[in-house]
Amino acid sequence: MNHQLQTALHEADLSREAIFERTSEIFERVLYDSAFLDGPNFTTFHPFDLRRMFDLYDRFFFGQGCREVLGDVPLHFGISKRMTRSAGTTTRRERRTHALGPVHREYEIAVSSTLLFQTFCGEERTVTVSGLVCHNRMQALQRVMEHEMVHLIEMLLWTNSSCAARRFQSITHRFFGHVEHTHELITPREKAWTQYQIRAGDRVGFRFDGHHYTGIVNRITKRATILVEDPRGSRYSDGKHYRKFYVPIQMLQKLD
Numbered sequence: 001m002n003h004q005l006q007t008a009l010h011e012a013d014l015s016r017e018a019i020f021e022r023t024s025e026i027f028e029r030v031l032y033d034s035a036f037l038d039g040p041n042f043t044t045f046h047p048f049d050l051r052r053m054f055d056l057y058d059r060f061f062f063g064q065g066c067r068e069v070l071g072d073v074p075l076h077f078g079i080s081k082r083m084t085r086s087a088g089t090t091t092r093r094e095r096r097t098h099a100l101g102p103v104h105r106e107y108e109i110a111v112s113s114t115l116l117f118q119t120f121c122g123e124e125r126t127v128t129v130s131g132l133v134c135h136n137r138m139q140a141l142q143r144v145m146e147h148e149m150v151h152l153i154e155m156l157l158w159t160n161s162s163c164a165a166r167r168f169q170s171i172t173h174r175f176f177g178h179v180e181h182t183h184e185l186i187t188p189r190e191k192a193w194t195q196y197q198i199r200a201g202d203r204v205g206f207r208f209d210g211h212h213y214t215g216i217v218n219r220i221t222k223r224a225t226i227l228v229e230d231p232r233g234s235r236y237s238d239g240k241h242y243r244k245f246y247v248p249i250q251m252l253q254k255l256d
């Protein structure tokens, strides 16, 4: 257990100015050093950028306590297109190469590219992450990284981590000024509604392999899941049989 990091976590209570100064410095440095980021509203990013951002946060906010506690334990960074609700995740993986061997532990922080890339596209509403207004993808990414770092720190020090719990929220508030533990980045579900007025339960038509189908929107993630009545399909709780299609939202035509 790293007492230095733990003490820092209990005692720190940063002023708004101190937070602003440090996070602005990180904003500048990550952008400046990156071979991938093409501006505050970047159109591409790389796990290297996440690593760089993480290490700067660790240095400026936690006295490199995260790296110190991690030691040789690998920390990976990932970018996921498939995350359509969470903006970020922190996971611990443990495995043994043989039954009595030592446990290998590793961590990963992953960020959703889908949510970042479909937000800050000229939408009308204000975008907040962790309750703080963000003006560009870079700021949103920073708020997501701050949140995920606290998950990692909790996992490292106390094994379990929950952002719905008071301890987590106290840390993110004192270090980063977060006032919420959720994000309001634009999800595929919201986009489907604001751009195409389509939501779960709607009757829609679409073409697939040269055929025209009509069905019901069941779920919206990266694409919409459409259930089309078909006696050869699987039986659902309403007693009817449906075939499932995954269709891009823009291919759907709303029927009423």
Ligand SMILES: [Zn+2]
Binding pocket: 147, 151, 162, 163, 181
């Ligand atoms: Zn969380």
